[in-house]
Amino acid sequence: MRAYPKRLREKIRNREFTRPTTGHCEDFVQANVVILPKKYAFDFFLFAHRNPKSCPIIDVLEPGEVESNLATGSDIRTDVPRYRIYHDGKVDRELSSIESLWKSDLVTFLIGCSFTFEKTLLDAGISLRHIKEGKNVAMYTTSIPTTSAGVFHGPLVVSMRPIKRNLIEKARQITANYPNMHGAPIHIGDPNQIGIEAIEQPDFGDTVKIEDDEEPVFWACGVTPQMAAVKSKVPFMITHSPGHMFVTDITNKEFLENRNSFK
Amino acid sequence: MRAYPKRLREKIRNREFTRPTTGHCEDFVQANVVILPKKYAFDFFLFAHRNPKSCPIIDVLEPGEVESNLATGSDIRTDVPRYRIYHDGKVDRELSSIESLWKSDLVTFLIGCSFTFEKTLLDAGISLRHIKEGKNVAMYTTSIPTTSAGVFHGPLVVSMRPIKRNLIEKARQITANYPNMHGAPIHIGDPNQIGIEAIEQPDFGDTVKIEDDEEPVFWACGVTPQMAAVKSKVPFMITHSPGHMFVTDITNKEFLENRNSFK
Numbered sequence: 001m002r003a004y005p006k007r008l009r010e011k012i013r014n015r016e017f018t019r020p021t022t023g024h025c026e027d028f029v030q031a032n033v034v035i036l037p038k039k040y041a042f043d044f045f046l047f048a049h050r051n052p053k054s055c056p057i058i059d060v061l062e063p064g065e066v067e068s069n070l071a072t073g074s075d076i077r078t079d080v081p082r083y084r085i086y087h088d089g090k091v092d093r094e095l096s097s098i099e100s101l102w103k104s105d106l107v108t109f110l111i112g113c114s115f116t117f118e119k120t121l122l123d124a125g126i127s128l129r130h131i132k133e134g135k136n137v138a139m140y141t142t143s144i145p146t147t148s149a150g151v152f153h154g155p156l157v158v159s160m161r162p163i164k165r166n167l168i169e170k171a172r173q174i175t176a177n178y179p180n181m182h183g184a185p186i187h188i189g190d191p192n193q194i195g196i197e198a199i200e201q202p203d204f205g206d207t208v209k210i211e212d213d214e215e216p217v218f219w220a221c222g223v224t225p226q227m228a229a230v231k232s233k234v235p236f237m238i239t240h241s242p243g244h245m246f247v248t249d250i251t252n253k254e255f256l257e258n259r260n261s262f263k
Numbered sequence: 264m265r266a267y268p269k270r271l272r273e274k275i276r277n278r279e280f281t282r283p284t285t286g287h288c289e290d291f292v293q294a295n296v297v298i299l300p301k302k303y304a305f306d307f308f309l310f311a312h313r314n315p316k317s318c319p320i321i322d323v324l325e326p327g328e329v330e331s332n333l334a335t336g337s338d339i340r341t342d343v344p345r346y347r348i349y350h351d352g353k354v355d356r357e358l359s360s361i362e363s364l365w366k367s368d369l370v371t372f373l374i375g376c377s378f379t380f381e382k383t384l385l386d387a388g389i390s391l392r393h394i395k396e397g398k399n400v401a402m403y404t405t406s407i408p409t410t411s412a413g414v415f416h417g418p419l420v421v422s423m424r425p426i427k428r429n430l431i432e433k434a435r436q437i438t439a440n441y442p443n444m445h446g447a448p449i450h451i452g453d454p455n456q457i458g459i460e461a462i463e464q465p466d467f468g469d470t471v472k473i474e475d476d477e478e479p480v481f482w483a484c485g486v487t488p489q490m491a492a493v494k495s496k497v498p499f500m501i502t503h504s505p506g507h508m509f510v511t512d513i514t515n516k517e518f519l520e521n522r523n524s525f526k
Contacts, residue, residue: 042305042370045312046323060309062413107305150325 004028005247006073012247013078015096020136020205020243021081026119029070029181029255030245031058031110032222033080035098035238038063041107043150047228048109050147054156054224056112056180058248058255064104070248076108082241084226089233094241101238111222112181113245114159116252120174126167129208136243137161139204139223143195144186146224154231157204157223158186158194162214171217177256187218194218204242267291268510269336275510276341278359283399283468283506284344289382292333292444292518293508294321294373295485296343298361298501301326304370306413310491311372313410317419317487319375319443321511327367333511339371345504347489352496357504364501374485375444376508377422379515383437389430392471399506400424402467402486406458407449409487417494420486421449421457423465425477434480440519450481457481467505 005028011017021030036044041063048055059068066075077099085092085101095101114137118128130137137159144156159182163171168188176184191199199216200207204223210216229237240246268291274280284293299307304326311318322331329338340362348355348364358364377400381391393400400422407419422445426434431451439447454462462479463470467486473479492500503509 038305042301042308045305045308046325049308049320049323057312060312062309 005071005249008247009071009074009079012081013075018081018096021245021247022115022118022137022243023131023134025247026122027251027253029058029248029250029252030113030115031248032113032225033076033238033240033246034109034111034225035076035106036234037103037236038105038107040151040234040237043152044109044225046149047146047152047225048111050149051224053183053186054146054220055222056182057109058112058180059110061108063107065108066102068108068110068246068248070110070250071246072249076246077102080240080244080246082244084239084241086226086229086234086237086239088235089230098238110246111225113222114182114219115245116181116255117175117178119252121171124170124174126163126171128161130161130206133208135206135208137205138202138208139221139242140191140196141203141227146228151232151234152228154224154228156186157221157227158218159205159221160199160202160216160218162208162210163217164214168215168217175219180255182220182222185217186220189215191216268334268512271510272334272337272342275344276338281344281359284508284510285378285381285400285506286394286397288510289385290514290516292321292511292513292515293376293378294511295376295488296339296501296503296509297372297374297488298339298369299372299497300366300499301368301370303414303497303500306415307372307488309412310409310415310488311374313412314487316446316449317409317483318485319445320372321375321443322373324371326370328371329365331371331373331509331511333373333513334509335512339509340365343503343507343509345507347502347504349489349492349497349500349502351498352493361501373509373511374488375441376485377445377482378508379444379518380438380441382515384434387433387437389426389434391424393424393469396471398469398471400468401465401471402484402505403454403459404466404490409491414495414497415491417487417491419449420467420484420490421481422468422484423462423479423481425471425473426480427477431478431480438482443518445483445485448480449483452478454479
């Protein structure tokens with residue numbers, strides 16, 4: 001069972017897999033990645049702690065450490081399909097490895113991801129269009145502010161999945177069981193109410209169609225720290241590229257059962 | 264209702280109340296206090312995150328900030344009945360105010376306390392001898408290691424309450440409902456099994472008798488960071504004196520209901 005995420009991480013490391021990870025290793029917890037110099041690590045830890053819905057921390061590595069306890073033999077410098085390098089709040093470039101940028105004072109935060117609950121939604125008969133169409137999930141910057149901490153502040157980012165009206169309550173209940181993976185939706189229906197003007201133009205990821213019998217359902221998203229990087233103009237920060245997650249060895253089931261120990 | 268903790272904090276501030284807070288403002292959340300220079304704040308945050316049972320964080324103040332969101336009008340420099348000042352891992356002295364030591368880089372952590380669930384135990388007909396006798400709860404250093412983080416490492420500290428055998432399961436269930444206030448007991452019965460040699464000589468707090476129809480029941484304790492301060496020889500750290508807690512405006516009931524938002 002564990003061979004599966006390990007194999008995917010190896011493919012990613014060898015640059016044989018460079019796509020979004022949605023729909024892959026579906027039974028395993030996937031994580032958003034934030035890497036910062038230690039100087040900013042306390043501020044970011046506090047930002048995440050104050051915004052548990054968008055930034056649920058599932059692991060923090062010591063300065064310079066590259067292997068997460070959640071993924072044996074992993075290396076955070078090579079095991080993410082695509083990285084974003086931020087300088088002074090701007091995306092400088094995207095890379096498939098950050099080995100050349102690594103420093104001993106860099107602190108890695110792994111943050112829960114909604115891809116974790118997608119398998120449970122699928123198993124419950126709730127179809128997810130972006131997976132069906134082989135796309136990345138659609139993500140939007142909202143007008144909802146986060147709670148600031150130190151240098152970090154900025155708007156909440158959400159992921160959106162169109163859900164059939166008669167299945168929305170079911171989807172809400174299922175995802176509420178994953179409080180460390182963004183939990184229940186933060187909004188259902190009218191995108192304007194949360195400051196999204198053009199639902200057909202996501203800020204991150206790919207567009208998906210919303211059918212007449214569906215509503216857009218919005219979940220807090222682990223891309224929120226990337227907007228905080230932009231707004232706070234933090235001098236240096238590395239993240240995953242939206243949708244290109246770090247895949248752990250922990251199954252969604254184990255995560256649910258041991259929720260407290262992964263907090 | 265809220266007047267009560269505010270009044271107690273005022274009495275503490277005016278040095279009219281200098282005793283342990285156990286049994287006072289019983290309906291309100293009480294907190295362990297750890298104050299550190301920002302330089303050590305990330306390491307401590309990580310230590311607490313990795314040891315959620317002994318160090319459940321309920322609030323973190325920004326560097327230099329003195330008022331907690333959980334207690335309107337409070338001042339962390341004056342509102343704890345008794346402070347301990349640690350230098351290089353040794354208790355230097357105890358003070359009733361830390362105004363003269365305050366600096367703008369000091370970061371305050373508030374950590375959940377088992378006094379929060381004591382009222383619920385009492386309401387369920389579970390008698391607590393230390394409260395009955397007007398004493399501080401008995402606390403012990405164990406042989407159970409914590410998970411280290413940065414400079415911080417050390418043994419788990421526990422609080423002990425003698426409970427009648429036929430009520431132990433009830434006490435376990437009640438306290439399991441307070442995962443952010445140390446949760447279920449970590450051990451029941453033989454103190455030797457967790458490295459406590461002399462149950463009649465607590466390391467902190469007061470001795471209480473254990474009757475023949477009772478077992479000692481041990482909960483993880485927020486004094487654990489103080490042992491980490493000792494073991495890590497951190498240059499400077501301020502804590503409450505064991506049992507002399509910071510009393511918040513949040514009721515135990517509110518805390519239970521909004522568990523996630525106080526995480």
